Amino acid sequence: xxxxxxxxxxxxxxxxxxxxxxxxxxxxxxxxxxxxxxxxxxxxxxxxxxxxxxxxxxxxxxxxxxxxxxxxxxxxxxxxxxx
Numbered sequence: 898x899x900x901x902x903x904x905x906x907x908x909x910x911x912x913x914x915x916x917x918x919x920x921x922x923x924x925x926x927x928x929x930x931x932x933x934x935x936x937x938x939x940x941x942x943x944x945x946x947x948x949x950x951x952x953x954x955x956x957x958x959x960x961x962x963x964x965x966x967x968x969x970x971x972x973x974x975x976x977x978x979x980x
Contacts, residue, residue, distance in 0.1 A: 925958055930968045935959045942977075953978040 910919035925936045936958040954977045961970035 925956070926971060929958045929960050929971050933960045933962075933968050 905913055910922050913919070914922065925938070928934070929936050937956070939953065939955045941953050954975055956973065956975045958971050958973045960968040961972055962968050963970070
């Protein structure tokens with residue numbers, strides 16, 4: 898709802914956004930996985946084509962590991978600011 902993209906269940910990022918945009922979305926997750934470092938971003942949502950219910954968002958991605966060495970889970974939070 899917040900992104901204005903419809904139902905996302907069962908779809909890959911490429912199916913929803915196309916390959917170029919999907920890579921931009923997946924890049925932070927890969928960085929967290931590969932580097933074991935958290936990722937934080939605040940940005941506006943001018944790229945959303947739906948009516949502007951939200952103007953900004955914040956995202957935090959944190960690496961988790963069940964063996965203390967390899968990242969095999971990512972805990973993520975997104976916060977949307979209403980227009």
